[in-house]
Amino acid sequence: MAERVTICVVSSGRADYGLIRPILDALRADPWTVGQLLLTGTHADPRFGSDADDLIEADALVPMPLDGDDSGTAARGAAAVLTGVVEALERLTPDAVLIVGDRYEILAVAQAAMLLRLPLIHLGGGDVTEGAIDEGIRHAVSKLAQVHLVTHAEAARRLRQLGEEDWRIHTVGNPSLDSLAAAAALPDAALEGLLGRPLGADNLLVCFHPVTLLPDGGRAEFDALLAALGELPASTHLWITRPNADPGHEGLTRHLTDWASGRANASIHATLGAAYLPLMARCRAVVGNSSSGLTEAPSLGIPTVNVGVRQQGRLAGETVFHCAGEAAAIRAALAKAMAANLAGAINPYGDGKTVPRILSVLTSLPERDTLMHKRFIDIEVAGG
Template sequence: MSRRICIVSGSRADYGYLRRLAREIDDAPELTLQWLVTGTHFTEKFGSTYREIEADGFTIDERLPMDLADDTAGAVARATGEIMVRMTDALERLTPDILVVLGDRYETLAAANVALLLRIPVAHIHGGEITEGAFDDAIRHAITKMSHLHFVAAEPYRERVIQMGEEPARVFTVGAPSLDNLIDLQRLTLAGLEARVAHDLGEGFFLITYHPETLGAGDAAAPARAMLSALEAWPERRLLVTGVNADPGRDAVAATFADYAAAHPERVAMCASLGETAYFSALALCGAVVGNSSSGLIEAPAIGAATINIGDRQKGRLRAGSVIDCSDGIDDIRAAVSRALEPGFLDACADREPPYGRGGASARIKQKLQSADLDGLRIKRFYDLLADGAQAHG
């Protein structure tokens, strides 16, 4: 009997990480792929990105839009509670053998919680990481404790998952799955990208990927305004601004970008969802990535782009030499951008080993999903790290 593997996707961001894994599963005769699609995929202002899944030839088995009345913390909390009820019904219909979740989103936490209660083994991708500037950090670690298989992006993250009491035999260092998408990517030319976004970009444009710092105090949009002010030091370079995610504070940040674009229509192009090909092409073509997205730490270095990482949202994650950290002050941002644009900056970083691997993660994950002992997975033992050695407790 074919093993049913259900993948949960809640946004355009995690789909980019999961797409190649889904193809690996779909192509394996011993496995049956299922899709549970939720989060912002069905929201028009985020690009109705469920269409990307269908355009890739996949069938969406369960469609669970999330009703986010606004971007307040209360709305997010209520929507997370409500989606758990519908996820319970969906997973009881699908009866997967393993549920695959990625990362640290609140809809992912809901899915892992439901699977735990339904005794469905959970496989978690990208655990063990630290992002001190967002509540994603706590969500990620909570999902780790509800999961039965762990696929981490780097060896320090494996050690951290084990530190949380997970058995070493269940924790696998596979690299970042999103890097698999770069292996045979048919990149757009600058003209092709400009046609896709319907805007002239020119050489050396800035790619802006900025999201709210959910643990930050005060005005969520203030760092975005500071970033835009700092980039005015390079008026000849245009800005390609990607969509803001659905975290609390999202509306204020998105409005800041929209207002700036309206005031500078010749300079700013905005796109709710670029899609994988256009986004990775933009990474390859831009002068620098500016913002606080994880893509600036994972995909940008692999593709050869410099990253200016603003604030604390990604604090704690591994970094390549091409990532420049700075505060959200105008002068600090401007200094970081100046450094990234220096001749020879990227060349000086080129020989370093990328912290998230060089691809192949999806095939490694598929193999483990295929060979895992399902009966043995359901019973977890806490793995203690003691002064005189480690010992597992049942």
């Protein structure tokens, strides 16, 4: 694409906004690119945290109705996203669409781009999370995408295994790591202003989401996590983010609210927003089943206790301590994590220089016809 290229960057909620924001800023700062922002998913739903400034700034906002807590609600919400995103993209007329990850509403965005014959740029393909429906969604989106921005070499190998052409695959790292140095340098007073309360003597960041491939949605694992956290001393403050919008979130949120009631050392947040990474840098550990503990915490030298099966199969470095979703196992993993010497630990998801690599890819995209006509590359298997 020799002329100035317009790329519509899509975010579906708090989980991917930290990934797309530095990319959007780079696109808007570069003279050869135009960055558009399309918000969908839970961005307009205050139950999951929304930022009024981001909503005002967006070039398009596509709400996702979530009037229930079951799989049917998710399916109907995704259908509404498909319709709304088609209308938004027809109005915005970008040259390409950039999406992140593996949420069900992101699959709807990918469908919209495909049906409108817009080149799709996918960040985060090739990862593995065997405990959630995200696994199938991620690989499906990869097959719909024309350009792949992957966070590590193993992910690139898996995309080649899926038949993707090598020239379409770019190993760039995780873009959220580019802003970690600034996040860690935020003064305590400024961070406490964002949080609305003082930091504890010790701090833990707790993030647990529904486990969509378990019959109970992860409730037993969540109960075990809360039991383990309940035994920690009152001097340890628990900064807890609410579960995401996956089916089963309402039950987990009610249980969490009841459990935290009357506990002075526990605070629940719909989203921590700009405080999330600076707070992570002040914590003794990250605990739960969020991918950020595997992808971002290592660069800060913060250990992660990864609970249960949600992230099963995802690449993890030496700062990650896996444990079963049982109270005794969680207690043991927490003790081990907080006693560990992590000096010199390497984050397998990148070096904090991802955004310039992404911008280099986006400013040198081939012509549209070349992008849109994909070939399937067979891999010869020994003995097959």
